[in-house]
Amino acid sequence: MAINEELLTVAAVARRLGVAPATLRTWDRRYGLGPPIHSVGTHRRYCALDVAKLMLMRRLIAAGVSPRDAAESAKKYGGPASVEAFTYEFEARDHLIAAIFKSAQNFDSALIETELRKELESNGIIKTWTEVIAPVLILIGKIWEDTGKGIDVEHLFTDAVVKILNESRSVVNAPANAQPVLLAAVGNEQHCLALHALAAALAERGIQTRSLGALTPIEALQEFVARTAPPAIFLWASLKKNALPEFFTELPAVRPAPRILIGGPGWNRDSHEGVVLVEDLSEACLEIERAVGL
Numbered sequence: 001m002a003i004n005e006e007l008l009t010v011a012a013v014a015r016r017l018g019v020a021p022a023t024l025r026t027w028d029r030r031y032g033l034g035p036p037i038h039s040v041g042t043h044r045r046y047c048a049l050d051v052a053k054l055m056l057m058r059r060l061i062a063a064g065v066s067p068r069d070a071a072e073s074a075k076k077y078g079g080p081a082s083v084e085a086f087t088y089e090f091e092a093r094d095h096l097i098a099a100i101f102k103s104a105q106n107f108d109s110a111l112i113e114t115e116l117r118k119e120l121e122s123n124g125i126i127k128t129w130t131e132v133i134a135p136v137l138i139l140i141g142k143i144w145e146d147t148g149k150g151i152d153v154e155h156l157f158t159d160a161v162v163k164i165l166n167e168s169r170s171v172v173n174a175p176a177n178a179q180p181v182l183l184a185a186v187g188n189e190q191h192c193l194a195l196h197a198l199a200a201a202l203a204e205r206g207i208q209t210r211s212l213g214a215l216t217p218i219e220a221l222q223e224f225v226a227r228t229a230p231p232a233i234f235l236w237a238s239l240k241k242n243a244l245p246e247f248f249t250e251l252p253a254v255r256p257a258p259r260i261l262i263g264g265p266g267w268n269r270d271s272h273e274g275v276v277l278v279e280d281l282s283e284a285c286l287e288i289e290r291a292v293g294l
Contacts, residue, residue, distance in 0.1 A: 187242030
């Protein structure tokens with residue numbers, strides 16, 4: 001504890017953490033997570049590090065970690081009063097998925113971002129997307145289907161994912177392709193998280209992209225193709241009403257002819273002549289690598 005450091009009462013710390021004072025006393029009594037010095041007849045006082053440990057305790061419990069395991073991790077923490085960079089080693093993938101899902105429900109974007117950064121650094125875009133991000137999106141979608149609620153949770157999680165993907169998307173200084181690959185969510189398609197993931201995965205491979213984002217009209221596609229002659233075009237549609245064949249049949253003819261890929265559950269699986277239907281991020285990357293000659 002630093003000299004002249006402000007010390008907080010149980011009530012003040014409880015308000016800061018959003019828990020009851022009795023909860024803090026229980027954590028102290030049961031797990032030894034309290035002020036290290038407490039003189040008889042005096043009120044408990046918490047220093048900044050004490051509060052940081054309690055913040056970790058609360059965050060880990062909210063993410064699904066057992067109180068005992070959360071307390072053990074919190075007691076070992078000796079870093080700054082800010083705990084945003086703290087990481088917790090979850091025992092298995094399903095535990096990590098559950099923790100991120102619960103953190104989204106609790107609007108704890110800091111924990112989500114921390115864990116996703118760690119995953120991307122260790123495993124790369126495709127594995128993180130396939131094994132962590134996509135399963136969390138499925139859980140969030142299931143809640144919406146069952147209850148009609150959770151749009152705010154989806155938006156918070158999506159924003160966190162986009163932020164992390166954009167951070168990881170390195171600048172391609174010597175790209176393998178002279179012209180950028182075109183990515184677009186067509187028609188009235190508003191969901192384009194898959195485009196961010198694909199752009200980041202391609203950047204890992206030294207492939208530059210240009211994304212037209214959501215709500216891309218056919219006129220914008222036609223103009224971009226005519227002006228840049230991209231080596232590959234990826235068109236995303238999650239809804240059938242947006243997955244119209246004219247988005248790839250009415251593109252201008254350019255040389256060399258681009259490889260056209262379509263992805264997303266909206267597309268007709270039985271009728272896509274002249275284009276390549278890809279079912280996942282890995283397949284999309286492989287097809288685009290072929291298109292640029294890798």
